[in-house]
Amino acid sequence: MKVxxxxxxxxxxxxxxxxxxEVAKRVVGQKDVVDxxxxxxxxxxxxxLEGVPGLAxxxxxxxxxxxxxxEYKRIQFTPDLLPADVSGTLIYEQGTGKFSVRKGPVFSNLVLADEINRAPAKVQSALLEAMAEHQVTIGETTYKLNEPFFVLATQNPIEQEGTYSxxxxxxxxxxxxxxxxxxTPEEEISIIKSEGRADEIPVNKVFSAAALQxxxxxxxxxxxADKMLAYIVSIVNFTRADVALKMNRRNDIQxxxxxxxxxxxxxxxxxxxxxxxLFENRSFVLAEDVQAVAKPVLRHRLVLNYEAAADNISADSLISKIIDLMPVP
Structure with missing residues (x-):
């Protein structure tokens, strides 16, 4: 193994x-989001990305x-969007009598799926193959997507009318x-001073495809270390009913x-x-690394029930409890 x-x-x-x-030149604060x-x-x-409108x-x-x-493309998701508007489609050319491929905006390096929950399930599913396998099938042919391929999707958590979970x-x-x-109030002063023209501030290209690689x-x-792998598995397993029952913690979390x-x-x-x-300039993983990323990795994967909604329990609070319960190696 390479060291x-x-x-x-x-x-x-x-x-x-x-x-x-460079990002801080335009985006004020939001350190956790940037990282x-x-x-x-x-x-x-x-x-x-989830947040109310106007949070950049x-x-x-x-x-x-x-x-x-x-290379950057933006897809504005709307209720009348079609799967072909995302992935592409076949176009019949009358002059030649043949079909040609018109590739959709998903054929890019960085794709913004803006307000992704405003499109119906058939459009959302058009992204599944692209996100999971980095490829798109149009007609009978499968096309590889550009590398690196990266989807950033946004959604508004407070507006539910005309949206699809x-x-x-x-x-x-x-x-x-x-x-x-x-x-914060201090950050908002800086935001207001920009008068909504932050996107006009020039930035340098410092994170190229070569640097990313x-x-x-x-x-x-x-x-x-093996003990860190066991620590990760213990956190993941604890979200499942059979493991939690064996540890007599169902009443608290499960x-x-x-x-x-x-x-x-x-x-x-x-x-x-x-x-x-890497963020800490280390070549090995510690428990604090796992703990630092646990919430953003797990919060959208936990499926909570009606009892959690009734008791105002969030996925983040459950993840915190699980981490507190797990012995640190």
Whole structure:
């Protein structure tokens, strides 16, 4: 197995800090969101951004496209959108009597799926093959997507009229779910001073495809001890009914959970913990890395029941309790 060198660690750490600095020129505050998007970029996963209107979700995505220099496309999801508007379709050319392929906006490096929950299930499902397998089937032919391929989807948590809930199968395809909060009064002063023209502020391209690949290679070389793998599995397992019952914790946590997380969650937890180690300029994973990424990795994968809604229990609060219960290796 390849071992990451100190020079490679320092180079990745420098890329990450430069990316943070460039994004901060336009996006005020939101450190957790910025770090989450960088984490997903390096880990090779997709992100679901959730926040009320006006919190710079779209600005953050556009800024990352500018900072990375990746090809960028935006899809505005609406109730009348069709799957072909996302993936592409076959066009009949009368002059030649043949069909030609018109590729959709999903054929890009960085795709913004804006207000993804405004489109019906058949349109949302058009993204499933692309997100999971990095390919799209049009007619009888399958086309590979550009690499790197990265979907950033946004949704509004407070407006439910004219929206369609994302199915669990699609939610599980998102590596992270990031919650965008209101800015502090000091941050809001800076935002208001920009008068809505933050997107006009120039940024430098510091996180190119080549730099991204170097960081991904470094992540692959980050070491993980067996005891850390067992720690990750213990957290994932505890969200499931049979394990929680054996540990006599159903009354505290499991009674609020309809379905626990899938094995894909454990893979995501490991991958993101390794990226977090890079954030700390380390070549090995500690328990604090796992804990730091647990909420954004798991919050959208837990299926809570009506009792959780009645008791005002959130997925984040349950994840915190599970982490508190798990012995740290």
């Amino acid at each position: 990451v060198t100190k020079a490679e660690l320092d180079e990745c750490f420098d890329y990450i800090n430069k990316c943070r600095a 989450g998007i960088i984490t997903a970029l390096i880990a090779g996963g997709h992100v679901l 979700k779209t600005l953050a995505v556009k800024t990352f496209a500018d900072v990375s220099g990746l 994302l199915p669990e199968a699609e939610l599980d395809r998102f590596l992270l779910k990031l919650l965008i909060s209101y800015p 170097k960081c991904r290679d470094a992540v692959d070389a980050v070491t993980v 009674r609020y959970i309809s379905f626990g997380v899938s094995p894909r969650a454990g893979i995501a937890l490991l991958r993101c913990a390794k990226v977090h180690a």
